Amino acid sequence: MLDFNIKIGGQAGQGMQTIGYILSKIFSRGGYHIFSNQDYQSRIRGGHNFFQIRVAANPVFAATDKVDLLIALDELSIAEHQAELKDSGGIIYDADKSAPPVALSGRFNIPLEKLAVEAGGKKVFVNSVASGAALGLLGYDFKPLEKLLYASFSKKKPETLTANIKAAKAGYQYAEANYASRFVHKLKPQVTTPRLMINGNEAIALGALAAGCNFFAAYPMTPATSIMVYLAGKQQDFNIIVEQAEDELAALNMVLGASYAGARAMTATSGGGFALMTEALSLAGITETPAVIALVQRPGPATGLPTRTEQGDLLFALHAGHGEFQRIIFTPGSAEEAFYLTHKAFNLADKYQIPVLILSDQHLADSYRNIEPFDLSALKIDKYFAKEAPEVAREYQRHKITASGISPRLIPGKSRQLVVTDSDEHTEDGHLTEDLDMRVNMVDKRERKYQGIMAELEPPVLSGAAEADLLLIGWGSTCGVISEVVQRLNAQGRRVSQLHFPQVWPFPKAAVTGIFKAVKRKVLIENNRTGQLAQLLRAETGLSVDDKILKYDGRPFTAAYILERL
Amino acid sequence: MLDFNIKIGGQAGQGMQTIGYILSKIFSRGGYHIFSNQDYQSRIRGGHNFFQIRVAANPVFAATDKVDLLIALDELSIAEHQAELKDSGGIIYDADKSAPPVALSGRFNIPLEKLAVEAGGKKVFVNSVASGAALGLLGYDFKPLEKLLYASFSKKKPETLTANIKAAKAGYQYAEANYASRFVHKLKPQVTTPRLMINGNEAIALGALAAGCNFFAAYPMTPATSIMVYLAGKQQDFNIIVEQAEDELAALNMVLGASYAGARAMTATSGGGFALMTEALSLAGITETPAVIALVQRPGPATGLPTRTEQGDLLFALHAGHGEFQRIIFTPGSAEEAFYLTHKAFNLADKYQIPVLILSDQHLADSYRNIEPFDLSALKIDKYFAKEAPEVAREYQRHKITASGISPRLIPGKSRQLVVTDSDEHTEDGHLTEDLDMRVNMVDKRERKYQGIMAELEPPVLSGAAEADLLLIGWGSTCGVISEVVQRLNAQGRRVSQLHFPQVWPFPKAAVTGIFKAVKRKVLIENNRTGQLAQLLRAETGLSVDDKILKYDGRPFTAAYILERL
């Protein structure tokens, strides 16, 4: 079965992202399954970044270690990644810029820069040359590339477009003519139905749009920024205002103001920005104001490794904010989950009048897969505003004490009723109180919402036999790589299952307890240092895992990494 | 055994705090043990506040429900508290202002306002009249009151002093003449050695001074403000600068700047302010900058009940800040612990270069006990700055990787060495790095500090038999009331012990596991809704408690409340 891995290395500013994105699209459109991810530094030019594309016949959910084709845009990329090449692998490099890689049969020297300059006079076209060269080497059709370049550069000057296509063609022809025969791997476009090549952040943004989000306020922060950027481009088409706030304190407070006033409102940030939002999170709790917060994690503490990945904020997200209040935490493991859970987040935030967190990370945020288009048919925008019905027509009480814990919500200004809420403990009509019985009643009322919430939990997803010998447990972005590990082990005849948590709070206690009973060995896999889900699991159920495989170097797991440690 | 309970009720601005404080001091100096606490609203005038003083022959650690003497400065106080009176109890009230309390033998109408106006022309002297009246009724000496008024008003105008004393005398004589014979309770000054009548916040402030704290920055927030106020009054005598910051973000960042630059630095706040500090807490973690943070809890979420008490921030404090980093959390249960643990907090913060939290609450903050003077003889100010010794003389590395996890710390400017630190992950010399091996090494280095910290844990304090039938478990300010419950139950012949946690992080796993084995029933007592220590206990040890007694109405436990629920 085809499973081909391309890695493009170079400096920030050399356009790896463009090549990577374009090649990924070509293969996606060509009917392959792709998984692409990137590793970049916190700088705009220079340094060392890479982009990997896994092209496979079957669906793939994670990156892999070994490389079939390395496209080295600079010398450092050869040094950094040559060791990852398979024996049958090859390197595209530019001997005018880099010393040739040592002792390797697949050395494909292509004068990238020279061809770029010849084609259009500019070094920046190197990425088009390299894209072409890769396709030439693989014996792939040139047309899909031409078409994509058209689409990408159609808004630029016509010379730029022509030059890029010329550059790509030159690379294609050079590679085809000189090396295609020496490279064993070949790919051909297949007939296919359209798929979505999408990353985690885009999926969150689409999920928000599908939920009728019409207010988004945030402060830029890697790796969350691209959610804001995507939505900003859709303001007019989707009737959503995207506000760049002066800081994260403002961002979440604006979201709460908008939500209170009737909007479906969201923010997105990473750990440091989220830390600044914790006071307002608590405000959402006591004022019972719906809010959706995407917390796209990166390694901390503080600035940490700002462009890398980690799952270090689970317990922080769970306990963030002073005082005790209700929340839901979704932990999507794929673009699909990111989309559907973000959509669901808005409906639940509205229904229960609580903050809902989408806990993602840089790895999920920036990785592309090509997936089946989302099924929109069943999606609804459930708003839970009260009608100004007889029972509320007299004296409306924003925080009426109810059996479900949910009080009727009205939009201020839309009726003669007054919508009053308060960060202090308050009476049913929202006015501050120091009545201690009311306090207890209000705390209990809010806590009762969990009854409803528990009934619509996203259960942990068990894949594989219930009576497995080995259960690999994870949450969030590790879902894909764990599924690959499970597949591989089962292919070897082992009895291994996966337990993935798309929701960690409220914690699906009952389900887990049942599942744990049936399996032998339980191993937790987390991208952090302390095994946070294990702590939560034990706190909630008393259950322990037998082992943990942890990683906290800022990079995602690979199947090989996990397999070595099992 | 004497156990006499006075309650003073009235409006904010009527001076209950003054009467309460003065009477407490009198009985403290008179050789009694006292416990005083107060309940106040978030307003400056009006409303209903009260102050209670428990006067006892033996040490007392908590307030009690039943009242022996109620001093009602307004009508509402009669209505609110009359039901709490014991049969032998009495009420001092002013029939000119309040309707007389119903059906009660001990009704002592004293024209408080009239006497005040006669004595000095001002209604505000009512509190002096009432203080005098209470003493007169009890047959106590008048002199101690006179002496205290002297001390309190010596800086005011002489007329004010004279008038106050006159007012107090009038109240004293009126009560003595008219009612003393009808009130069975009598108190007399005893010979005694000086004690400290001190509350939790004052104890924290003294602990900080004893630790050589020389930089304090904060933003006012009830119930933490009085730490700042106390220290502000000592700036010159104790060489400490007290800075009111523009917000809490600034406060903790200033503390970190000062600490980095060589100071012993601290801040104090409550939940909302702490929420704003969580990003900087994470900064303390990665830059390994010592900091002491007093988090004096009040009920949340958000503004909640700003002048009341709760223990709702344990798990928030434990997980606050993005990313994973080290901290210590002390949870003092008395003024003594508040003092010694604050002192220790500075030494440990310096030694391990981490943030240390003192998790207190409004109840501990504002309650007075009269205690043995702190033993200062053994206290030291341990600073852990590296000498510019041979091994660091060449190339100093602020974040050198060591076996203990502790890197040598130098003061910038004090040698030719450069002190470089960074919120990004960094190399040993403090410069930002994206080297992923270094990342892992740094994370591990920091985490190794816990080895040393674990060796100097404050163990949980077990009072009573190890093989008890019932173990009552608590942390922080519940210590006193639980000890009273235990005493009472044991006096009834039961076998009950207390387990008090003065430190919750790192969690003293080993000790707890041992203790749990020996006891039968385990009941957790916490001033919150969700039983946060129980969650932590289970996460850390897998152990569960059999029952929880929780309270979240903003008021502290009383022994009676707990006893009813056991």
Next chain:
Amino acid sequence: MNQTPFDNDVAPAWCPGCGNFMILTALKKALSGLDLKPSQVLICSGIGQAAKLPHYMKCNTFNGLHGRSIPVASGARLVNPELVVMAEGGDGDIYGEGGNHFMHAIRKNINITLLAHNNQVYGLTKGQASPTSEPGFTTKVQTEGVKISMLDPLTTALSLNAGFVARSFSGDIEHLAGVIQQAIGYRGFSLVDILMPCVSFNKLNTFKWYKSRVYKLEDINWDTSNKPAAYEKAEEWGEKIPIGIFYKQARPAYEDLVSVLKGKPLIDREYSPQKVGELFEEFN
């Protein structure tokens, strides 16, 4: 006192004699004078004595966090522009903890009105200095007196290109109500800094102190369109303190500049999950 539709029957938790009572009266007068109904008004407040105000009247209320009234008001206004939206709080709240929002909201010019109850002290937390406390003002924390330059919110607002900059005084209800009405009438961000005594904690800037100093800009025929003059006037603080509208300029409100905000309020528009299907092509 005249009754207004904004009256409610909650007894304010303020000290007798506090300037906040007068501000409350003036605000209710201003709103009813504009023929507004309580349900048309939203007051977003922070935390402090001043910030308790909306509890003592009828209106939509979001009583949020200390320092954060402005972003809440801004968010609400952008999506629900049929409301008259005000942010309200004390000097510590708005100029201290909330200073960053103050700065940037002025630049952004969303159509909200800011009422800053300026008693030059932190009232609710018992008398610490605020950014507007005068140098030398002694408190239990500022034991040697304030050593920091006093913030003049008007000057700073001017420096940020504010469109409507005014000051009034709680002791002159007519004047205050008038200024508030004009502030509400201004389309854009309007600042009303309101001098008021705190009888419990500010023994320096008392009612008498203010009363004897304030004079009205109207009385000197002030030209509200002259910015350099406004700067100079705003710095006048001493024996005489001007009140009134210092400066006013026509500046488009934020919501008049951003395309998506034009037309129907966002909260009244139609949304459909299926519309997302239109985007799928982008991702192929």
Next chain:
Amino acid sequence: MNQTPFDNDVAPAWCPGCGNFMILTALKKALSGLDLKPSQVLICSGIGQAAKLPHYMKCNTFNGLHGRSIPVASGARLVNPELVVMAEGGDGDIYGEGGNHFMHAIRKNINITLLAHNNQVYGLTKGQASPTSEPGFTTKVQTEGVKISMLDPLTTALSLNAGFVARSFSGDIEHLAGVIQQAIGYRGFSLVDILMPCVSFNKLNTFKWYKSRVYKLEDINWDTSNKPAAYEKAEEWGEKIPIGIFYKQARPAYEDLVSVLKGKPLIDREYSPQKVGELFEEFN
């Protein structure tokens, strides 16, 4: 390039052509020109491209959080006044996220120097508008162009009673170094706003754009003591942009006003736990 004791051998992670290189050169030049040693200097920076600067030179460094360089610098300076303390970062860092500290630090006037690298854009996060971006500046977030009034940090600083207000330009190393030296020499809070091109994300305010506009206040014999004139000058932004010291006034530094800070640095004083015994009487 002349070598200075502040040089180190770390290669900056900035884009070729970035204005930050010139600022780094000017700063090192300024410091060595003052005969300072690296160990006498502390730079507290925030997060952003600008804020990486201290890593590329020898000095004491606290590279903290986005927006929070000023409080860190303030805390350090108060206890360790023998250091020359600077806060440093980008326009987003200092005027956006850190705006509240900017405001209040100016009022407080602690003796630190603030270097704000003003490229009118968020560089590190890839080109969103900053508070100093010009109206109309289009980005991936500000898709219709910036609709907010541009912050002029100098005017706002003036409104806050700043003692030292200057602007320079990365393209004129001599000038910039000179201004930095004067800022360090000023006892109190000094602001140096530094115009600089961001070659990657600001295609509007380019090197050429600045270069063709800036002119020096020295060249017009500017009177640095005239505040109304300074206001007016600070608002000059267009075909011509003045650089230099706009305004300077003698204002006592905070540390010269607070008793406990006079004399020996706090970190050099003696402390003893036993001294607390002196307080026991208070509590009896």
